[in-house]
Amino acid sequence: MDLPNRPRRNRKGPGVRALTRETLLSAGDFVLPLFLHDLAIDEAIESMPGCTRWSLDGLVKEAGEALALGIPAVVLFPAIDESLKTKKAEESHNSGGLVPRAIRALKEALPELVVMTDVALDPYNIDGHDGIVEDGEILNDETVEVLCMQAVCQANAGADIIAPSDMMDGRVAALREALDAAGHEQVSICCYTAKYASAYYGPFRGALGSAPKAGDKKTYQMDPANRREALRELILDENEGADIVMVKPAGAYLDIISDVRKHTTLPVAAYQVSGEYLMIKSASADGWLNEEAVMMESLIAIKRSGADIILTYFAKDAAKLLLS
Ligand code: PBG
Numbered sequence: 001m002d003l004p005n006r007p008r009r010n011r012k013g014p015g016v017r018a019l020t021r022e023t024l025l026s027a028g029d030f031v032l033p034l035f036l037h038d039l040a041i042d043e044a045i046e047s048m049p050g051c052t053r054w055s056l057d058g059l060v061k062e063a064g065e066a067l068a069l070g071i072p073a074v075v076l077f078p079a080i081d082e083s084l085k086t087k088k089a090e091e092s093h094n095s096g097g098l099v100p101r102a103i104r105a106l107k108e109a110l111p112e113l114v115v116m117t118d119v120a121l122d123p124y125n126i127d128g129h130d131g132i133v134e135d136g137e138i139l140n141d142e143t144v145e146v147l148c149m150q151a152v153c154q155a156n157a158g159a160d161i162i163a164p165s166d167m168m169d170g171r172v173a174a175l176r177e178a179l180d181a182a183g184h185e186q187v188s189i190c191c192y193t194a195k196y197a198s199a200y201y202g203p204f205r206g207a208l209g210s211a212p213k214a215g216d217k218k219t220y221q222m223d224p225a226n227r228r229e230a231l232r233e234l235i236l237d238e239n240e241g242a243d244i245v246m247v248k249p250a251g252a253y254l255d256i257i258s259d260v261r262k263h264t265t266l267p268v269a270a271y272q273v274s275g276e277y278l279m280i281k282s283a284s285a286d287g288w289l290n291e292e293a294v295m296m297e298s299l300i301a302i303k304r305s306g307a308d309i310i311l312t313y314f315a316k317d318a319a320k321l322l323l324s
Contacts (some may be wrong), residue, residue: 019175023304025296027070029201031116031269031311032058037079037205038098046128047206048274049281051313053079059102060109071317073114075163075311077101079208080123080300089124089133092132093149100157116190117154119147121174128205128212130166130220138219144171148178155184163246165192165219172240190244190309193237194256197221200249200275206275230256230264236292238264238281244309251298254305270307272298279312292321 010020035045035053042058045051054062063074078098084091091097099117106115120130121143127133131143143166151162160181164171172191179187197218205211222229230247237245245264247257248271257270280298284291295314302310312318 006040019225023300025299025303025318025322026200027322028072029202029303029308029310030071030315030319031075031309032066032253032315033075033077033311034062035077035079035311036098037100038081045207047203048278048313050200053207056102056105060105063106063113064110067110067113069323071315071319073116075116077118077208078123081108085124085126087126087145089121090120092146093153095153095156100153103154103157103159106228114160115158116161116163117159119151119164121146122210123208128210130217131221133167136215137245140168143168144174147171148174151175154182155179155182155187159187161190162187163190163192165195167192167195171246172237172242173288176241188243189238189241190246191242192248193233193242193245194260195221195248196253198224198273200273201274203278204274227255227259231258234260234264237256238266242266244269246271249276250302250307251276254301257302257305257307267308268306269311270303271311274313280284292295296321
């Protein structure tokens with residue numbers, strides 16, 4: 001054949017492929033989500049093989065290992081004792097609570113680690129919703145007030161980035177104002193801009209015992225059928241002062257990551273959630289998929305679609321592979 005263009009020339013060997021590769025992953029892209037509880041033992045999480053509910057000591061050790069692999073940040077998710085859960089989630093802003101204690105322990109042991117915290121009421125709320133529930137309704141403005149107290153409490157303990165995952169309207173502006181008023185101008189907001197009402201969160205809710213007691217999250221999390229609406233949320237969050245915008249889940253929402261990337265100059269994060277992790281883990285457990293290969297492919301796809309930052313339970317495994 002007389003072909004002037006032979007794309008295969010750029011694939012002819014590992015060296016040429018390295019030179020022409022468009023997307024590179026690095027450990028510096030990752031945020032490792034960590035589960036913790038107020039017990040002295042580290043406990044394997046049944047719904048998420050390979051993940052652990054850490055004691056404070058275990059948490060510090062695990063975060064130290066992540067940092068040593070080049071992972072700059074962790075994000076904390078607490079399993080809160082049922083006895084501390086209330087209608088108004090008061091424990092979410094208890095300065096002696098589990099998360100503030102964990103932040104202090106991490107910052108003391110690992111000052112250069114970026115500590116990111118989840119801002120939402122579901123671990124603390126007797127109803128298992130991200131906001132305050134009254135007569136079956138999730139109250140927006142009342143919830144935002146509590147989220148502000150929660151964020152200031154986390155910032156007081158030393159959080160570097162707060163990450164509101166609640167999807168209440170107007171929370172980014174309110175959080176920025178509350179943080180600034182408390183002297184935390186340097187605390188960043190990485191907000192869940194397009195967080196979908198997704199069935200992929202199932203294993204996570206199992207890990208924390210945080211599933212809604214009644215109803216679903218569809219009045220605040222987005223409809224998986226919607227694409228333009230993500231840009232509407234993006235404009236609001238940008239105007240309200242977000243520093244980083246996030247899309248969640250990641251793998252089934254690459255079109256949304258790509259849209260958000262094209263419409264903002266802010267860094268874009270994507271969260272490869274528990275169900276995405278579990279699908280890869282369980283399909284490889286019996287050898288049907290090659291875990292390492294599919295893990296890396298799933299992460300490169302998320303990065304290629306436009307994410308600068310990836311929250312993933314695979315962070316340590318992927319970082320190890322990238323170093324090897
Ligand atoms: C709740 C929260 C959820 C996740 C992170 N923060 C679950 C939910 O919205 O119900 C899910 C993470 C995962 O599935 O890995 N604020």
